[in-house]
Amino acid sequence: MLNLLSAGSSPRQALQLKIAFAITQTARRWQSLFADARRTSGKGGAWISALYFLETSPKGLTQTELAKRLQISGPSLTRQLDKLEALGLVSRRRMLGDGRARLIVMEQAGREALLEMDIMASAMRDRLFEGISEADLDATQRVLDTLSARLVTDPGLLSAALSASHPEPEALRATGTGRR
Structure with missing residues (x-):
């Protein structure tokens, strides 16, 4: 799936996609496992x-x-x-x-x-973090803090996503009748 979605993109975009997907999946797995632990302990x-x-x-x-x-x-x-x-x-x-x-x-x-x-x-x-170095944990925390802050403070994220999902058709650009 990740190869298909990132086909034709730069290596950086492919890596960004893998990281975004990993963050989402890891968060879901952590939440699910912790919810199971709470339920099992009677602390749901x-x-x-x-x-x-x-x-x-x-x-x-x-x-x-x-x-x-x-x-x-x-x-x-x-x-x-x-x-x-x-x-x-x-x-x-x-x-x-x-x-x-x-x-x-x-x-x-x-x-x-x-x-x-x-x-x-x-x-x-x-x-979960066993065997992961302190330096790797520190680097991961810095990256996650940056991403989290941008998700909260960057007003252009939504408009970038919306404009990317509605690209101007090539035929309109070629005829000069597209967006200006």
Whole structure:
């Protein structure tokens, strides 16, 4: 499949395609394997990502900030927060100065649940990254950080994709009646 899709492209474009495909497949496999591990341990649920983000923000996050980081809609987050709050893992507090906004704060039970999940995830990561040098891991992290930042900050990515998917027909260019 990769040879067919990259046929006629430069070696760099073929490598970019392989890397993009590998990132997508690796992320899906990791998510699937980790979900299986959570279910097997009786700790199912998609809440782990929300707790990881809250862990990095000890003062809490607004619902809007958390939804943005999780890349989910407000209503989806509300349902997830209802479950997390019912389990005692997080609490929603009114923000001082803005009674409409809610601050999501991780509770002690959330920290304990996150630690338990992180121990399992850490063991999986140790096994997954076994034999890969520190230098390779550092290089990979730098590349992934760059790609992630560009996906968030480059407004031209979408327009480049759209213009590439609608190329000007050769016949119109040849007659001079194409786009100008």
